[in-house]
Amino acid sequence: MILTVTLNTAVDITYRVPALRPHTSHRVTEVTERPGGKGVNVARVLAALGHEVTVTGFAGGTTGGELRDRLAALPGIVDALAPVAGATRRTVAVVDERTGDTTQLNEPGPVVTAAEWTAFQKTYEDLLGSVSAVALCGSLPPGLPVGAYAALVRAARAAGVPVLLDTSGEALRRGIAGRPDIVKPNADELAELTGSHDPLRATQDARRRGARTVVASLGAEGLLAHTPEGLWRAAPPARVHGNPTGAGDSAVAGLLSGLAERLPWPDRLARAVALSAATVLSPVAGEFDHPAYERLLPRVAVTGEVNAA
Amino acid sequence: MILTVTLNTAVDITYRVPALRPHTSHRVTEVTERPGGKGVNVARVLAALGHEVTVTGFAGGTTGGELRDRLAALPGIVDALAPVAGATRRTVAVVDERTGDTTQLNEPGPVVTAAEWTAFQKTYEDLLGSVSAVALCGSLPPGLPVGAYAALVRAARAAGVPVLLDTSGEALRRGIAGRPDIVKPNADELAELTGSHDPLRATQDARRRGARTVVASLGAEGLLAHTPEGLWRAAPPARVHGNPTGAGDSAVAGLLSGLAERLPWPDRLARAVALSAATVLSPVAGEFDHPAYERLLPRVAVTGEVNAA
Numbered sequence: 001m002i003l004t005v006t007l008n009t010a011v012d013i014t015y016r017v018p019a020l021r022p023h024t025s026h027r028v029t030e031v032t033e034r035p036g037g038k039g040v041n042v043a044r045v046l047a048a049l050g051h052e053v054t055v056t057g058f059a060g061g062t063t064g065g066e067l068r069d070r071l072a073a074l075p076g077i078v079d080a081l082a083p084v085a086g087a088t089r090r091t092v093a094v095v096d097e098r099t100g101d102t103t104q105l106n107e108p109g110p111v112v113t114a115a116e117w118t119a120f121q122k123t124y125e126d127l128l129g130s131v132s133a134v135a136l137c138g139s140l141p142p143g144l145p146v147g148a149y150a151a152l153v154r155a156a157r158a159a160g161v162p163v164l165l166d167t168s169g170e171a172l173r174r175g176i177a178g179r180p181d182i183v184k185p186n187a188d189e190l191a192e193l194t195g196s197h198d199p200l201r202a203t204q205d206a207r208r209r210g211a212r213t214v215v216a217s218l219g220a221e222g223l224l225a226h227t228p229e230g231l232w233r234a235a236p237p238a239r240v241h242g243n244p245t246g247a248g249d250s251a252v253a254g255l256l257s258g259l260a261e262r263l264p265w266p267d268r269l270a271r272a273v274a275l276s277a278a279t280v281l282s283p284v285a286g287e288f289d290h291p292a293y294e295r296l297l298p299r300v301a302v303t304g305e306v307n308a309a
Numbered sequence: 310m311i312l313t314v315t316l317n318t319a320v321d322i323t324y325r326v327p328a329l330r331p332h333t334s335h336r337v338t339e340v341t342e343r344p345g346g347k348g349v350n351v352a353r354v355l356a357a358l359g360h361e362v363t364v365t366g367f368a369g370g371t372t373g374g375e376l377r378d379r380l381a382a383l384p385g386i387v388d389a390l391a392p393v394a395g396a397t398r399r400t401v402a403v404v405d406e407r408t409g410d411t412t413q414l415n416e417p418g419p420v421v422t423a424a425e426w427t428a429f430q431k432t433y434e435d436l437l438g439s440v441s442a443v444a445l446c447g448s449l450p451p452g453l454p455v456g457a458y459a460a461l462v463r464a465a466r467a468a469g470v471p472v473l474l475d476t477s478g479e480a481l482r483r484g485i486a487g488r489p490d491i492v493k494p495n496a497d498e499l500a501e502l503t504g505s506h507d508p509l510r511a512t513q514d515a516r517r518r519g520a521r522t523v524v525a526s527l528g529a530e531g532l533l534a535h536t537p538e539g540l541w542r543a544a545p546p547a548r549v550h551g552n553p554t555g556a557g558d559s560a561v562a563g564l565l566s567g568l569a570e571r572l573p574w575p576d577r578l579a580r581a582v583a584l585s586a587a588t589v590l591s592p593v594a595g596e597f598d599h600p601a602y603e604r605l606l607p608r609v610a611v612t613g614e615v616n617a618a
Binding site: 015017020021022023024025026027028029031062065066069092094096099101102103104105106107108 | 324326329330331332333334335336337338340371374375378401403405408410411412413414415416417
């Protein structure tokens with residue numbers, strides 16, 4: 001069993017409009033909804049890969065009820081979400097049918113009280129007893145201490161469960177000090193954390209800040225992994241074109257499943273890159289194209305060097 | 310008791326963002342929600358004026374449940390909404406805090422089946438037995454026959470209940486043939502119906518199409534009423550500046566309450582204009598400013614002539 005934590009879960013709504021024109025009124029031609037938040041997206045990909053996954057974090061209000069109803073309809077995912085008095089946030093993606101571009105509106109999420117946070121930590125520590133890996137994903141809802149992720153990282157390490165952290169900004173800066181096994185920043189998040197736009201230098205710096213391994217996602221160029229065992233780059237066989245929504249979450253699912261299966265690093269990275277590219281190629285945002293994944297997997301180029309023992 | 314019908318009810322969501330920039334991602338700084346759809350807005354104003362109001366139409370899904378919960382919290386409003394299997398629509402108003410401009414996204418609403426429509430008509434006819442006036446408001450949800458309003462108008466007339474119709478486009482064109490007591494188009498709706506941009510000529514034409522009285526809302530110029538008793542214009546004492554959202558619904562509430570209280574036309578029009586202006590002046594979209602309403606009411610200029618007997 002793999003555990004994913006999404007402290008700021010969401011109901012992700014997509015609106016299609018013929019053309020987005022600010023300061024006018026639009027008739028939405030198509031509405032789609034799905035359970036969201038990064039850890040929920042990671043869980044969906046893990047379940048599609050055949051892993052058993054438990055989802056935790058907070059859910060509350062009408063939107064929280066809807067999130068849980070929709071999660072219950074997904075096979076292979078166990079709902080262990082903790083209650084919160086406030087309402088789970090919505091995100092609205094407005095797709096302009098003329099250009100294909102997306103305008104994103106993200107609600108902030110419910111204010112989590114100290115008592116709710118304490119109760120959640122108890123749930124989380126109980127869950128750690130029966131999982132092989134845990135991913136901590138996404139932004140912090142209002143009200144949580146900025147060091148929330150550092151506390152969750154330390155609890156996982158105390159329970160002997162490998163932990164991956166995928167967040168940004170101050171939550172990443174503070175969380176990394178808890179010494180997670182893996183962080184997976186993208187180029188912007190890495191630059192914000194370290195002040196360096198040179199990925200090699202920045203991943204080294206991020207390791208010094210507390211991460212055992214740093215896997216930087218560099219968009220079309222693939223992944224750069226700085227690990228205690230060695231340094232690798234993994235890239236798709238060709239540039240893929242499509243919708244990048246969820247590509248980072250698919251990469252996390254690839255890394256996490258490879259960790260749970262104790263694959264060597266090059267195989268984990270190949271899986272993460274192939275899943276990520278297959279997500280960009282999928283016509284449905286955030287889903288991955290299974291045949292494309294299987295076609296891409298053996299063609300991912302992994303280059304690098306193993307550290308001297 | 311006054312009845313308002315909203316076939317396409319809504320949960321109205323307002324997002325404030327620092328600045329709306331298409332094709333980028335936005336953190337929403339404030340989320341507000343309220344029950345919506347034109348007839349629900351009219352009912353809210355009527356209740357604030359001290360009238361007892363029953364609200365009917367359709368509600369379904371998670372959003373329909375939320376709508377009903379929020380309606381239950383409003384004093385003076387009786388919920389007689391009929392069930393629908395599909396989900397009640399949301400509308401999202403995105404307010405750009407920099408400019409104050411609003412970008413509106415309206416979901417289409419649930420598809421109403423023939424059986425749901427038949428069941429609703431029975432509910433509606435039962436309600437007509439105990440009301441003094443009825444308003445039919447807003448767009449038709451998908452699935453309803455385009456002549457739906459004509460059927461509801463005829464049922465009201467058969468029950469001897471005065472009926473006001475406030476809709477647009479084909480729903481207005483077809484509904485007016487049912488011979489409603491009052492229609493309240495704005496200038497654009499009236500021009501679309503009649504092909505004429507001259508309000509005097511267009512209101513005459515709309516009467517020939519079946520409306521006993523036509524009250525045209527002409528924005529800042531107030532109202533033009535073409536009735537069997539005479540022709541009147543009613544205008545606010547000065548141009549008001551603010552948010553026009555809901556001003557038309559407030560005008561309907563003014564006309565409807567005046568009708569239920571059997572006020573003479575000039576008094577009904579003065580009330581409608583004062584409520585409408587007080588809604589533009591309110592800092593909260595769709596609410597009216599009570600002190601402003603009472604200050605404006607005696608200062609509305611009503612001019613016109615009574616027809617020769």
